Amino acid sequence: MTTGEVVLRARGLVKRFGAVVAVDGLELELVAGRCLGLLGPNGAGKTTTIEMLEGLKAPDAGEIHVLGLDWRTSAAQIRALIGVQLQATEFQDKLTVFETLRLFRAFYADSRGADEVIAWVGLEEKRGARVGTLSGGQKQRLALATALLNRPRILFLDEPSTGLDPQARRRVWETIEAFKASGGSVLLTTHYMEEAERLADDLAILDHGKVIARGSPRAVIDTLGAESVVEFTPVGGARPEHEAELLTLSGVSAVRHEGERVVLSVTRTQDAIAGLFALCARRKLELEDLRTHRPTLEDVFVSLTGKHLRDE
Amino acid sequence: MSRGRELYELTRVRVLLFLREPEALFWVFVFPLVLAGVLGFAFRSKGIEPARVGLLEGPGADELARALASDEHVELVRFVARAEAEKKLARAALDVLLEPQADGVPQLAYDAHRPEGENARVRVLRALDLAQGRAAAPVTLAPVEETGSRYIDFLFPGLLGMNLMGTGMWGIGFAIADVRRRKFLKRLLVTPMRRSSFFLSFILARAVFLVLELAVLGSFGAWILGVPLRGSVAAFALVSLLGAGAFAGIGILTAARARTIEAVSGLMNVVMMPMWLGSGVFFSYERFPVALQPLLKLLPLTALNDALRGVCLDGSALVELTAPLAILLTWGVLSFALALRIFRWE
Numbered sequence A: 001m002t003t004g005e006v007v008l009r010a011r012g013l014v015k016r017f018g019a020v021v022a023v024d025g026l027e028l029e030l031v032a033g034r035c036l037g038l039l040g041p042n043g044a045g046k047t048t049t050i051e052m053l054e055g056l057k058a059p060d061a062g063e064i065h066v067l068g069l070d071w072r073t074s075a076a077q078i079r080a081l082i083g084v085q086l087q088a089t090e091f092q093d094k095l096t097v098f099e100t101l102r103l104f105r106a107f108y109a110d111s112r113g114a115d116e117v118i119a120w121v122g123l124e125e126k127r128g129a130r131v132g133t134l135s136g137g138q139k140q141r142l143a144l145a146t147a148l149l150n151r152p153r154i155l156f157l158d159e160p161s162t163g164l165d166p167q168a169r170r171r172v173w174e175t176i177e178a179f180k181a182s183g184g185s186v187l188l189t190t191h192y193m194e195e196a197e198r199l200a201d202d203l204a205i206l207d208h209g210k211v212i213a214r215g216s217p218r219a220v221i222d223t224l225g226a227e228s229v230v231e232f233t234p235v236g237g238a239r240p241e242h243e244a245e246l247l248t249l250s251g252v253s254a255v256r257h258e259g260e261r262v263v264l265s266v267t268r269t270q271d272a273i274a275g276l277f278a279l280c281a282r283r284k285l286e287l288e289d290l291r292t293h294r295p296t297l298e299d300v301f302v303s304l305t306g307k308h309l310r311d312e
Numbered sequence B: 001m002s003r004g005r006e007l008y009e010l011t012r013v014r015v016l017l018f019l020r021e022p023e024a025l026f027w028v029f030v031f032p033l034v035l036a037g038v039l040g041f042a043f044r045s046k047g048i049e050p051a052r053v054g055l056l057e058g059p060g061a062d063e064l065a066r067a068l069a070s071d072e073h074v075e076l077v078r079f080v081a082r083a084e085a086e087k088k089l090a091r092a093a094l095d096v097l098l099e100p101q102a103d104g105v106p107q108l109a110y111d112a113h114r115p116e117g118e119n120a121r122v123r124v125l126r127a128l129d130l131a132q133g134r135a136a137a138p139v140t141l142a143p144v145e146e147t148g149s150r151y152i153d154f155l156f157p158g159l160l161g162m163n164l165m166g167t168g169m170w171g172i173g174f175a176i177a178d179v180r181r182r183k184f185l186k187r188l189l190v191t192p193m194r195r196s197s198f199f200l201s202f203i204l205a206r207a208v209f210l211v212l213e214l215a216v217l218g219s220f221g222a223w224i225l226g227v228p229l230r231g232s233v234a235a236f237a238l239v240s241l242l243g244a245g246a247f248a249g250i251g252i253l254t255a256a257r258a259r260t261i262e263a264v265s266g267l268m269n270v271v272m273m274p275m276w277l278g279s280g281v282f283f284s285y286e287r288f289p290v291a292l293q294p295l296l297k298l299l300p301l302t303a304l305n306d307a308l309r310g311v312c313l314d315g316s317a318l319v320e321l322t323a324p325l326a327i328l329l330t331w332g333v334l335s336f337a338l339a340l341r342i343f344r345w346e
């Protein structure tokens, strides 16, 4: 496989459920050896998109090519070449880890050994344990292990680390990174920005079934045009007349409200803070919980959609 | 991947999962035995108890013994010691005690308050009458011969049929609804697994359980309950196989679209209820109105029960069972075909 080759291409994808347009004219490209992250809030259309790419749902419109093959004519061939972790699959509780992998191995002509993938995801101790006795993180790792059995060229992961504790999440990340390092390509959905920032080479931010921003994580964050983000809560509540005044401060490029909090996108942090304090002194404003941080994908997302990636 | 290996592994998993489900094992193997045991005991007919006749030694005792031997329902015990014989009579270990006398008129001692004593008395007197050439009043006797006469003989093939229905429907229907609900089915579908292998694995696993079921229930029925198998073992096996196949098809059909276990179990009850009542498991469907009977005979469980009873009780050969077997085959083929068409993969 040559680098730069497009292993997965979707054009003009549309999927409707009755009146709901879950995916609305989506365009995607996954380049060999890279990880493309689909980032978006609940109901953005991530699962619908990835399931169309996996051949589980037929698109209402649009075209999909996986490794140059079309689902409508070469489904069995494509299935042999991809590995899939669905959002929330439950395996059979009364089978053991090893028995589960043994079953899945039977579907592939060329398969890794069960013990090889068990070691890869670090489930050696649970080899003979029934699936029903595994923790959530161990189940996710089993799901990842089954997805890796057939030496897939492309790995599809729908929220691989949702619901896991930080340590389990890191384990999953390491396995995915190892897969990438071995030359595999990954399509990943997530609503964790840390996950997207760590794993994804390219990002597509989805909302209402459309891509609203794309590029490398750095490039996407830079679209905010901010050096940092400054947020605070004015004592006595935010008043609309302050917004115009805040915007005139040198170094402030955007102002938005989130409940009681005021959030400033700032191009020159020092100037903006100095201006903010001067304004407070003039207006006899008191600020609570003042913070500044480097802009994140979350900030980009909120500034684009007014929504958070995750419902807190 | 080779079809064989895929099919083998899928079937193996189905069998393993079933064997790891203690409740399922109970309902398939233990419950029908308990039911057969309880009902068979409650409705048993006692048959004819022999009259236990004691005979003391004395003049003419041998002639008396010969006379009594003419009645097959007399169980004769001869005594030398009077005390021992009287003790047995007092404890109802004997029903009557016959003692020869010097004058040639034997004495018959018995407890007139026990029906067994009364019965034994009548039998002894009749045997002695006959021996002395006194004919009984002229009556033409016409005993009624019932085939498979005990209730358990009727019941057991019905229970077996009901069990084949239940195992096929619950076993397959629940398993399909469960893999669908878990999205395990969806996970299988993104592998190159052939969809036909998925179906076939349920059928093959069903065939494996069928062998176990027939072995366990059949040997219990034959050896413990003494239910006859008057037809051939091959006919019995083929009828069971067709029955199990028909219900496997109906089981897959009921689970073809249901998304939840509850939906499947509701549907199964609706499908099975008429058969529990109308297919002659516990009592003959001939007790239903005549107008209803042609309909009842079309139900798969009725056909299966008729065929099983035919083989077990009447010793019917397969050719005599064409009608019920054709009904079973039709149910099986149609339900499979329909299930394949409407199956909800997602």
Ligand SMILES: Nc1ncnc2c1ncn2[C@@H]1O[C@H](COP(=O)(O)OP(=O)(O)OP(=O)(O)O)[C@@H](O)[C@H]1O
Binding pocket: A017, A020, A021, A022, A040, A041, A042, A043, A044, A045, A046, A047, A048, A049, A087, A191
């Ligand atoms: N089978 C379906 N029937 C009807 N509507 C559906 C169906 N599947 C998805 N939807 C709708 O399509 C939209 C997109 O759903 P989707 O599952 O793709 O979102 P998502 O981005 O994966 O969300 P989440 O982060 O919660 O997993 C939602 O509005 C959802 O309600």
Ligand SMILES: [Mg+2]
Binding pocket: A046, A047, A048, A087, A158
């Ligand atoms: Mg989703």
